[in-house]
Amino acid sequence: MRAVTVTPGVPDSLRLTEDWPEPASEEGAILVEGLAVGICGTDQEIIAGAYGEAPPGQERLVLGHESLGRVLEDPTGTLQPGDLVAGVVRHPDPLPCPNCAVGEWDMCRNGQYTEHGIKALSGFARDRWRVQPKFAVGLDPVLEPVGMLLEPTTVVAKAWDHIERIGRRAEWKPQTVLVTGAGPIGLLAALLATQRGLSVHVLDRAMTGPKPDLVRALGATYHTVPVSELEFEPDVVVECTGAPVVVLDAMCKTAPTGIVCLTGVSSGGRTIDFDAGALNRALVLENNVVFGSVNAGRKHWDQAAEALARADQGWLNSLITRRVPVSGYAEAYASGPDDIKVVLDFTA
DSSP, X not given: OOEEEEOTTSTTOOEEETTOOOOOGGGOSEEEEEEEEEEOHHHHHHHTTSSOBOOXXXXXXXXXXXXXXXXXXXXXXXXXXXXXXXXXXXXXXXXXXXXXXXXXXXXXXXXXXXXXXXXXXXOSOBSEEEEOGGGEEEEOGGGTTTGGGHHHHHHHHHHHHHHHHHHTTSOOOOOEEEEEOOSHHHHHHXXXXXXXXXXXXXXXXXXXXXXXXXXXXXXXXXXXXXGGGOSSOOSEEEEOSOOHHHHHHHHHHOOTTOEEEEOSOOOOOOOXXXXXXXXXXXXXXXXXXXXXXXXXXXXXXXXXXXXXXXXXXXXXXXXXXXXXXXXGHHHHTSOOTTOSEEEEESOO
């Protein structure tokens, strides 16, 4: 069986293993044929040796956390053979912490969770994998070409869930949303915003390539100026770049009672001359909220699956800028200048 693997902590140890063992029954009762995995920056960080942890007792880690597969067998009856399925990435810690104990593993408080293809669990970049029923998410058949987008969509489904829950602290009728960054997360955040009937603006540095057209196809407005130069104050900001200047400008730009959700992760190591006192004053006097969001709970996976099923499927297909067969795995994990989402295809 083929699997794309790395030795965590060892830069450039990526390789296609042709004789990887079949998935053990302990991984889950549902046996799945791997169809494809999406590739993101986390995979590239793991390949660079900056992150990642192999399963206990193993030297190598199977990559792949943006999964799409087809059920081969499910003795539990949760799904049927032939059903499309994705695997939930994060599993609760073994203790468990108070959040993991109630199924909120995305809010784990002690950091002992595990994650497929990232931390101590084999990923989905292999010909076959197994999953426990409670971590198996069935997909509408219409999503077969794009189902690997489910995992990044769960990230923004959680972001919107928390934005709306925070908004209910008072009378709140948001109208305008700013999404910073037009990568996969940003574009999917914009998609979910348009599905909520909001006026959507997306800001990115790219002036050419597919991003401007993808934003406009949503009925949203595309901007390339700095956040500080925008001529409106958004009620909601979904920050997807992690760029420190953009993060700080977004926090300063919101309308009163505005909400800023940070989904991008900054690399650190950069110092910016910034008036923190003025920001504090604005946040307090305008009742603004800034919060971080990462990963997703099971309900967000279900919400994301519903959102993708009712989205324009042609638009979703346009997010996938390259589909690479497994034999070209090295090419798939190398970023291209106009890439939005690259998919590693196990059926080609």
